[in-house]
Amino acid sequence: MPSVLPGALVAELFILGLMYGLLYGVLAMGLTIVFGVMKVVNVAHGDFVIIGSYLSYWAFVLAGINPILSLLLTIPFGFLLGALTYLGLIRRVQNSPELMSLFLTFGISTLIGGLLLFFYSPTQRAVPVALGSIEYGSLSIPVNISIAAAYAIAVAIALRFFFYRTYWGKAVRAVIDNRTSAILVGINPDMVSLKSFGIGIAIASSVGSIVMLLQSISPLSGPDFTLISFVIVVLGGLGNPPGALVGGVVLGVVESLSSLYVNAAMTPAIGFIIMVIVLILRPQGIMGSRG
Amino acid sequence: MSVQGIDVYYGETKVLHDLSLKVENAELVALLGSNGAGKTTTLRTLSGLLRPAKGEIKFDSHSISELSANRIAGLGISMVPEGRGLFTTMTVRENLEMGAFAKRARREMKKTLDEVYSLFPILKDRQNQLAGSLSGGEQQMLAIGRALMSKPKLIMLDEPSLGLAPIVISKVFDALKALKENKMTIVLVEQNIDGALRIADRGYLLENGRLALEGNPTEIRNNEMVRQFYLGL
Numbered sequence A: 001m002p003s004v005l006p007g008a009l010v011a012e013l014f015i016l017g018l019m020y021g022l023l024y025g026v027l028a029m030g031l032t033i034v035f036g037v038m039k040v041v042n043v044a045h046g047d048f049v050i051i052g053s054y055l056s057y058w059a060f061v062l063a064g065i066n067p068i069l070s071l072l073l074t075i076p077f078g079f080l081l082g083a084l085t086y087l088g089l090i091r092r093v094q095n096s097p098e099l100m101s102l103f104l105t106f107g108i109s110t111l112i113g114g115l116l117l118f119f120y121s122p123t124q125r126a127v128p129v130a131l132g133s134i135e136y137g138s139l140s141i142p143v144n145i146s147i148a149a150a151y152a153i154a155v156a157i158a159l160r161f162f163f164y165r166t167y168w169g170k171a172v173r174a175v176i177d178n179r180t181s182a183i184l185v186g187i188n189p190d191m192v193s194l195k196s197f198g199i200g201i202a203i204a205s206s207v208g209s210i211v212m213l214l215q216s217i218s219p220l221s222g223p224d225f226t227l228i229s230f231v232i233v234v235l236g237g238l239g240n241p242p243g244a245l246v247g248g249v250v251l252g253v254v255e256s257l258s259s260l261y262v263n264a265a266m267t268p269a270i271g272f273i274i275m276v277i278v279l280i281l282r283p284q285g286i287m288g289s290r291g
Numbered sequence B: 001m002s003v004q005g006i007d008v009y010y011g012e013t014k015v016l017h018d019l020s021l022k023v024e025n026a027e028l029v030a031l032l033g034s035n036g037a038g039k040t041t042t043l044r045t046l047s048g049l050l051r052p053a054k055g056e057i058k059f060d061s062h063s064i065s066e067l068s069a070n071r072i073a074g075l076g077i078s079m080v081p082e083g084r085g086l087f088t089t090m091t092v093r094e095n096l097e098m099g100a101f102a103k104r105a106r107r108e109m110k111k112t113l114d115e116v117y118s119l120f121p122i123l124k125d126r127q128n129q130l131a132g133s134l135s136g137g138e139q140q141m142l143a144i145g146r147a148l149m150s151k152p153k154l155i156m157l158d159e160p161s162l163g164l165a166p167i168v169i170s171k172v173f174d175a176l177k178a179l180k181e182n183k184m185t186i187v188l189v190e191q192n193i194d195g196a197l198r199i200a201d202r203g204y205l206l207e208n209g210r211l212a213l214e215g216n217p218t219e220i221r222n223n224e225m226v227r228q229f230y231l232g233l
């Protein structure tokens, strides 16, 4: 630990943490929307990220398409894949005890990881695009992370618009708020679940495209993303989308700043430490209102 | 609406026994009984949240016993559930908008909204507040307003007076009376027997999931058992 912290370093770590946090927060929003609507914990959430990453990887390798452009592919593909997964699998367990859906999505996660391993081998894959950094005075912010943050903000704004300005978005909030009352006003909960699962997976796989700008991935990277989303969802309050965004930012900033004090190998533990603290002090999450 | 000999279970426990009742158009029918008699269970069954194991429920001469609750709502049967069931994290106005989810109601949402606001002006003043922040009486008006947004043919209310101050109760009952005068068909569940009988056309009394008595308000009021056990006369 440096004896005097240079202000620029702290500012840089703060901004980087904020940017990563936005991306992880948006990813966790996908998980929490699904949980809020159908009380299903999607253990395969991170594996859908990796599916998006592989799509972007192959789009780059085979057709030279930049991962940013392949968002146009992974967003609709993710929505469709999510809708089909809901129709074929999730729908069958959504009214069963929660353990059933946990087993099912765990199975989906294992299946996705296994299939990717089988077809693409355990090799780490990366897209070699060098984007450089932007310098602001003494701050240096990598362009790829800035793109990640910009995408996250765009998704958050789009979700905000959907949930608060469109009738169907309000119907999704109604189901999250009080499922029985939503049914009693005539909302078809299966229709809302279908759309929500589609949205959740579209978020996951499109984040996968962005991830290809940031790091290398392998078929078994999925659970890392599930875990971090899960921590954030608990931080922000289960089933609370804006809470997930706040939770993501808190986690990103704290993790980033903690690198000043603790060994990088410890960083993943930071998330769990914050989660435990929040669970003790505010079991309903940072933004949760109901006990 | 007609209900013919329904049995309803929670798991293994039979809660409604061979229950039959009838609600004519533009009628206000009171469904009475003490705590645990099966009133809520009856409404939950009529709205499709529970399925009868036996018997049939007909609405507009079609059987609805096999339909899902959201389909039944779409047919024009609207429920104000026990405890109001508001969307507490949504605004007053959003709650009302959601009430008009059924296709035939959504087209006329703006117009119906004005009607509901003129019935309960306080809801207009509070339209941008979260439903969870309203007082008990305002919440009950919102719950009724939301049910009306679906342009229902039949509205069922589960103990709308519960937990409200007497002056607020009489406001709610006045609103129901006004709806009835506008030819709305109403099923009113109440433990407040006296209040309900004042505005009802007919009533049914449930005891332990069985029909104990039916008749017009005078007949029910003058029944020896009702006088003794329910009205304390």
Ligand SMILES: Nc1ncnc2c1ncn2[C@@H]1O[C@H](COP(=O)(O)OP(=O)(O)O)[C@@H](O)[C@H]1O
Residues within 6 Å of the ligand: B010, B013, B015, B033, B034, B035, B036, B037, B038, B039, B040, B041, B042
């Ligand atoms: N979810 C439930 N599971 C099992 N039993 C229930 C449930 N809800 C109500 N009951 C039982 O069913 C009976 C009728 O309850 P209810 O319809 O709520 O009565 P009321 O609305 O007239 O007070 C009661 O004996 C109650 O204990």
Ligand SMILES: [Mg+2]
Residues within 6 Å of the ligand: B039, B040, B041, B082
């Ligand atoms: Mg009841």
